[in-house]
Amino acid sequence: MNELTTLPGQPASRALFLDRDGVINHDAGYTSHKDQFTFIDGIFDLCRAAVAAGYKLIVVTNQAGIGRGYYTEQDFLELTDWMRQQFVDMGCDITEVFHCPFHPLHGQGIYKQESENRKPNPGMLLTAARKYAIDMAASVMVGDKDSDMEAAQRAGVGTRCHYIAYGGNESHSAFATHTIHALPDAVAFL
Ligand SMILES: [Mg+2]
Numbered sequence: 001m002n003e004l005t006t007l008p009g010q011p012a013s014r015a016l017f018l019d020r021d022g023v024i025n026h027d028a029g030y031t032s033h034k035d036q037f038t039f040i041d042g043i044f045d046l047c048r049a050a051v052a053a054g055y056k057l058i059v060v061t062n063q064a065g066i067g068r069g070y071y072t073e074q075d076f077l078e079l080t081d082w083m084r085q086q087f088v089d090m091g092c093d094i095t096e097v098f099h100c101p102f103h104p105l106h107g108q109g110i111y112k113q114e115s116e117n118r119k120p121n122p123g124m125l126l127t128a129a130r131k132y133a134i135d136m137a138a139s140v141m142v143g144d145k146d147s148d149m150e151a152a153q154r155a156g157v158g159t160r161c162h163y164i165a166y167g168g169n170e171s172h173s174a175f176a177t178h179t180i181h182a183l184p185d186a187v188a189f190l
Pocket of ligand 1: 020
């Protein structure tokens with residue numbers, strides 16, 4: 001029996017998967033404190049629309065800055081608590097934030113390792129899928145990097161929106177199903 005099968009009367013949930021840096025907040029490079037954390041225009045509009053449409057909000061974020069020793073796991077968790085409270089205040093609660101602290105080359109000590117969770121590997125998304133019985137084909141991922149789109153495709157996420165801000169220099173990801181230039185544009189794909 002498929003472990004993702006839900007009980008009768010309990011439809012599988014859909015999720016809006018979000019990368020953090022470059023989607024929720026402007027990517028300042030290894031953001032580790034709320035004073036450096038600036039929300040990107042439209043993120044709350046997108047997330048409120050997703051919640052209204054019945055999606056869970058799930059963040060999947062590579063945080064190799066922990067492994068590199070730029071900031072600690074505790075710094076990350078404190079920033080995450082603050083960030084989640086901002087979403088609560090804006091009327092769109094985040095279900096869970098998954099992060100990967102490892103880096104195969106630049107991690108220090110125990111953090112120097114390959115990880116199935118480090119995007120473009122799909123581990124964080126697959127863990128979320130099992131934990132919340134998510135219908136991945138009916139779910140959406142928004143990310144700003146090719147690696148986000150690859151991770152989502154490998155996890156079976158049906159709709160993969162590559163967010164390239166106006167003036168951004170990323171080129172369209174071959175793993176994406178759509179490219180958007182403003183976050184609320186993803187509402188059309190919910
Ligand atoms: Mg990013």
